[in-house]
Amino acid sequence: MADEALFLLLHNEMVAGLYRAAEQxxxxxxxxxxxxxxxxxxxGQGLIERFTKDTARFKDELDIMKFICKDFWTTVFKKQIDxxxxxxxxxxxxxxxxxRLLTQISAGKQYLEHAPKYLAFTCGLIxxxxxxxxxxxxxxxxxxxxxxxxxxxMIQKM
Amino acid sequence: VLVSIICSQNYPxxxxxxxxxxxxxxxxxxxxxxxxxxxxxxxxxxxxxxQRELYLGLLYPTEDYKVYGYVTNSKVKFVMVVDSxxxxxxxxxxxxxxxxxxxSYTDIMCNPFYxxxxxxxxxxxxxxxxxMMVQVC
Numbered sequence: 001m002a003d004e005a006l007f008l009l010l011h012n013e014m015v016a017g018l019y020r021a022a023e024q025x026x027x028x029x030x031x032x033x034x035x036x037x038x039x040x041x042x043x044g045q046g047l048i049e050r051f052t053k054d055t056a057r058f059k060d061e062l063d064i065m066k067f068i069c070k071d072f073w074t075t076v077f078k079k080q081i082d083x084x085x086x087x088x089x090x091x092x093x094x095x096x097x098x099x100r101l102l103t104q105i106s107a108g109k110q111y112l113e114h115a116p117k118y119l120a121f122t123c124g125l126i127x128x129x130x131x132x133x134x135x136x137x138x139x140x141x142x143x144x145x146x147x148x149x150x151x152x153x154m155i156q157k158m
Numbered sequence: 159v160l161v162s163i164i165c166s167q168n169y170p171x172x173x174x175x176x177x178x179x180x181x182x183x184x185x186x187x188x189x190x191x192x193x194x195x196x197x198x199x200x201x202x203x204x205x206x207x208x209q210r211e212l213y214l215g216l217l218y219p220t221e222d223y224k225v226y227g228y229v230t231n232s233k234v235k236f237v238m239v240v241d242s243x244x245x246x247x248x249x250x251x252x253x254x255x256x257x258x259x260x261x262s263y264t265d266i267m268c269n270p271f272y273x274x275x276x277x278x279x280x281x282x283x284x285x286x287x288x289x290m291m292v293q294v295c
Binding site: 042045046048049050052053055058132133134 | 166230231232233260261263264267268270274
């Protein structure tokens with residue numbers, strides 16, 4: 001139980017620390033999100049390597065997305081993705097109704113404008129994991145009402 | 159005996175052989191075995207969902223090598239070339255060697271000083287591979 005709190009607190013500090021450093025420097029807001037996302041990317045690559053060490057081979061893309069929604073999410077956030085939708089043409093929407101990293105911030109519309117900062121790392125996490133499995137993608141996130149959020153994965157066909 | 163790790167873009171991340179002469183020939187062997195590996199992966203999509211891919215069965219008529227392959231979910235291929243004269247090596251041992259390789263590779267991935275796609279320069283990894291190869295020869 002304590003290890004959940006560890007990651008949450010560390011993540012919050014990471015976000016706060018990056019933005020503080022940016023303010024003292026040139027103060028470019030967009031770059032912080034990119035930095036967070038690339039951090040998540042590298043972490044995602046390593047994590048996926050560890051998690052897929054013992055699993056069977058994935059049959060196709062949908063299989064990989066299901067793995068991300070169930071096993072990957074459970075190991076990182078201790079719960080599964082609540083809803084996975086796809087249009088079968090390379091767009092997947094993962095919906096989490098009680099996103100762990102946002103539950104402590106608010107339970108409605110308060111602080112909505114700050115939410116994207118806290119989602120950047122997780123977007124990178126998903127993108128890194130997918131890239132290590134051989135899928136190039138673009139991951140974006142949107143929040144309409146905390147703590148529910150949606151991650152949209154767009155697969156790039158090469 | 160030769161151990162090599164090839165990344166998803168099909169260039170080698172790590173090649174190490176114990177009798178260090180004839181290295182070029184080993185490089186060539188590994189390169190040709192890649193085709194067989196790819197063939198097996200694409201064929202497997204319709205068949206079973208097994209991670210391990212053992213015993214490519216590439217036997218050269220003149221020189222008798224056995225080439226074993228193993229592919230991870232992240233499309234990284236491990237290729238091992240052993241002498242056929244070494245018939246003491248059983249399937250299980252090869253499997254356990256690949257397991258060890260995979261574990262060490264995972265550790266390297268999690269090393270913050272390692273960028274995915276670079277050549278593997280880790281001393282710990284070298285030691286592990288050395289001890290494994292010494293066991294075999």
